[in-house]
Amino acid sequence: MQPVSLRNVSKVYHLDAVEVAALNAVSLDIEAGRFTVISGPSGSGKTTLLNLIGCIDRPDRGEVVVAGQAVQAMTDDALSDFRARHIGFVFQNFNLLPVLSAYENIEYPLLLGKVAPAERRRRVRDLLDAVGLAERGDSRPGQLSGGQRQRVAIARALVHAPALVLADEPTANLDRQTGASIIALMRTLQQERGVSIVVSSHDPQVQAAADASVFIRDGRIVASKEEAAA
Amino acid sequence: MNARALLSLALRNLLRNRRRSLATLLAMVVGLTAILLFGGYRANILYGMQTGFVQQSGHLQIQRRGYFLDGGDNPTAYGIADYRKIIAAIRSDNTLAPLVVEATPSLRLGGIAGNFTAGVSRSVMAIGLVPEESNRMLAWNDYDMVSYARPLPLAGAGADAVVIGSGLARKLQLCTVLAVPDCRQASAAVDAPATKNATGASAPEDVLALSALEKAQQPPAAQNRIEMLAATAGGAPNVASLVVIEAKNMGIKAIDDLYMAMNLSQAQKLIYGAGVPAVTAIALQLRHTAQMPAARARLAALLESEFPGEPLELLDFQTLNPMYGQTDQFMGSMFGFIAMLIGVIVLFTIGNTMSTAVMERTTEIGTLRAIGLRRSGIRRLFMCEALLLGAIGSAAGLVCALGIAWLINHSGWTWTPPGYSYAYLILVRVGQNTPLLVGSIVGMIGVTMASAWWPARRAAKLEIVDALRHA
Numbered sequence: 001m002q003p004v005s006l007r008n009v010s011k012v013y014h015l016d017a018v019e020v021a022a023l024n025a026v027s028l029d030i031e032a033g034r035f036t037v038i039s040g041p042s043g044s045g046k047t048t049l050l051n052l053i054g055c056i057d058r059p060d061r062g063e064v065v066v067a068g069q070a071v072q073a074m075t076d077d078a079l080s081d082f083r084a085r086h087i088g089f090v091f092q093n094f095n096l097l098p099v100l101s102a103y104e105n106i107e108y109p110l111l112l113g114k115v116a117p118a119e120r121r122r123r124v125r126d127l128l129d130a131v132g133l134a135e136r137g138d139s140r141p142g143q144l145s146g147g148q149r150q151r152v153a154i155a156r157a158l159v160h161a162p163a164l165v166l167a168d169e170p171t172a173n174l175d176r177q178t179g180a181s182i183i184a185l186m187r188t189l190q191q192e193r194g195v196s197i198v199v200s201s202h203d204p205q206v207q208a209a210a211d212a213s214v215f216i217r218d219g220r221i222v223a224s225k226e227e228a229a230a
Numbered sequence: 231m232n233a234r235a236l237l238s239l240a241l242r243n244l245l246r247n248r249r250r251s252l253a254t255l256l257a258m259v260v261g262l263t264a265i266l267l268f269g270g271y272r273a274n275i276l277y278g279m280q281t282g283f284v285q286q287s288g289h290l291q292i293q294r295r296g297y298f299l300d301g302g303d304n305p306t307a308y309g310i311a312d313y314r315k316i317i318a319a320i321r322s323d324n325t326l327a328p329l330v331v332e333a334t335p336s337l338r339l340g341g342i343a344g345n346f347t348a349g350v351s352r353s354v355m356a357i358g359l360v361p362e363e364s365n366r367m368l369a370w371n372d373y374d375m376v377s378y379a380r381p382l383p384l385a386g387a388g389a390d391a392v393v394i395g396s397g398l399a400r401k402l403q404l405c406t407v408l409a410v411p412d413c414r415q416a417s418a419a420v421d422a423p424a425t426k427n428a429t430g431a432s433a434p435e436d437v438l439a440l441s442a443l444e445k446a447q448q449p450p451a452a453q454n455r456i457e458m459l460a461a462t463a464g465g466a467p468n469v470a471s472l473v474v475i476e477a478k479n480m481g482i483k484a485i486d487d488l489y490m491a492m493n494l495s496q497a498q499k500l501i502y503g504a505g506v507p508a509v510t511a512i513a514l515q516l517r518h519t520a521q522m523p524a525a526r527a528r529l530a531a532l533l534e535s536e537f538p539g540e541p542l543e544l545l546d547f548q549t550l551n552p553m554y555g556q557t558d559q560f561m562g563s564m565f566g567f568i569a570m571l572i573g574v575i576v577l578f579t580i581g582n583t584m585s586t587a588v589m590e591r592t593t594e595i596g597t598l599r600a601i602g603l604r605r606s607g608i609r610r611l612f613m614c615e616a617l618l619l620g621a622i623g624s625a626a627g628l629v630c631a632l633g634i635a636w637l638i639n640h641s642g643w644t645w646t647p648p649g650y651s652y653a654y655l656i657l658v659r660v661g662q663n664t665p666l667l668v669g670s671i672v673g674m675i676g677v678t679m680a681s682a683w684w685p686a687r688r689a690a691k692l693e694i695v696d697a698l699r700h701a
């Protein structure tokens with residue numbers, strides 16, 4: 001089953017009296033278990049595309065199917081529950097809750113999913129280990145470096161074993177070396193856990209790691225390719 | 231998300247900006263403290279008044295119909311001759327007996343009291359009562375008030391003994407013999423001529439004549455002996471020679487200048503002579519004020535079944551003392567105004583705090599929504615923060631109010647209420663007033679929740695992509 005399938009999806013933003021077509025009749029299939037990178041110039045519609053795939057925005061036209069379910073007809077609550085079960089997010093600014101420790105940030109999606117305490121502990125420790133922060137579980141985000149924060153964010157995105165993880169410019173706020181380590185981590189976890197990861201990025205390091213690439217410009221997909229490594 | 235995790239997150243969010251949370255809490259603490267202190271002060275005044283009225287006139291009174299409104303000047307027309315039977319019926323009633331502390335008759339009468347040794351006389355409002363029973367009523371103190379009531383020394387004294395107000399004692403120039411304080415006429419009274427003629431402010435001629443007649447049959451007058459003139463049931467003047475055994479400060483000057491208490495038998499002798507004695511009221515004092523509705527209902531049924539021919543009515547202490555209800559309304563309106571004012575201030579303070587929190591945490595709201603928290607979850611999170619603020623603010627306000635109340639109650643501060651002739655201790659009853667405590671705290675938490683509702687709703691309605699874009 002394809003984790004993501006978009007058919008003729010359009011999205012228009014209204015900025016005062018001006019209409020801006022962010023996406024124009026986009027059709028896209030993302031294969032399961034791939035590390036897919038969406039790239040394109042600023043304002044090309046990368047983030048809008050990612051938002052629609054992540055079910056945090058709705059298209060004006062077209063059909064969005066995620067994890068085998070058409071999502072545009074879902075109610076807001078149903079979409080929230082759907083995201084909590086099937087989708088993980090990694091943000092450019094990490095977006096961790098500053099009042100929670102690294103452990104608690106990772107645990108949060110499991111609380112939403114009403115996972116039993118023992119299972120929560122097992123999964124959170126497993127992921128803290130996996131992202132190399134086993135000793136920093138008690139640290140607040142403010143006590144962690146940018147790279148460590150992004151590792152926590154990755155762990156949070158994976159902890160509820162989603163089918164799909166979306167990452168919006170995950171290396172944009174990191175230095176080159178840290179960015180490379182984050183990409184390597186994401187790639188490793190993606191392969192170990194068989195999860196589909198879709199990344200929006202300008203970063204050539206990220207594009208180089210991709211199994212599949214989608215290039216977007218002016219709201220249209222102008223090129224896509226499967227890497228041989230896939 | 232479970233309640234524990236929600237509360238923990240809400241608490242940490244409150245602690246995130248401690249200065250702002252403290253400022254908000256301070257507004258709540260000051261507001262709640264002001265409400266509780268004023269409420270406690272109001273309760274003390276009302277309980278004090280209630281205690282005084284119930285000690286003097288009971289919770290309920292049985293009177294002849296119309297006496298309260300029209301019969302004050304005419305006790306003879308509104309007398310209850312069967313009062314002994316009525317009291318016996320009350321005391322033997324299975325329902326009423328456990329509720330009633332005391333059932334006692336009284337007779338109110340007006341007249342003129344004269345100290346003819348000093349040559350002065352004054353109008354008086356007298357009450358005839360059964361001293362032992364009246365004194366037992368003075369022991370009622372359901373609210374643990376600082377009571378100024380002292381037993382009447384009539385019990386065990388002679389049948390002609392009376393107690394008068396200290397103001398009346400001054401008017402009758404009995405200051406020295408009764409040791410009345412603040413009395414400028416003391417020396418004048420001692421030196422006053424034995425009698426005066428009809429000129430000036432002295433007694434009327436007929437009173438002097440009657441007095442002289444009675445005096446002739448008596449041993450030489452003591453310095454505390456006075457005469458009282460009253461109209462009998464038949465309309466004839468009647469005079470009794472009385473011994474003032476004590477002057478008593480009645481608190482309210484208007485009453486202090488007119489008050490006289492005597493034995494019921496003496497009062498009945500003055501009004502009814504050798505005729506059938508009656509009373510103007512039967513006072514019933516209950517164990518607790520809350521028993522009034524039950525006692526009243528049973529008493530009404532008892533009077534109707536046992537004394538169907540008697541045109542009697544039941545009056546409660548609020549009706550008998552309209553000042554109680556007026557004071558209650560006045561203090562209540564002031565309390566309501568203060569509470570409303572503080573409520574509005576707290577409403578806007580917390581609303582502003584929560585709105586600022588929503589604005590500052592917009593990206594966080596977007597993140598939580600993205601990872602699967604429902605709109606209702608966001609709303610619940612902010613409402614939970616408000617609930618915690620309300621609970622912490624209420625607890626701190628309660629502690630603060632109890633502390634200040636303790637200080638006030640132990641300060642010994644006094645004040646003289648309007649119309650009163652002596653000062654009362656200033657007391658505030660916060661800890662003992664459960665309805666006030668519960669009402670104020672629930673109200674404060676309610677205001678907190680109400681003020682957070684709009685910001686919480688706004689946070690919940692944020693679109694995820696807009697929230698995530700917020701810098």
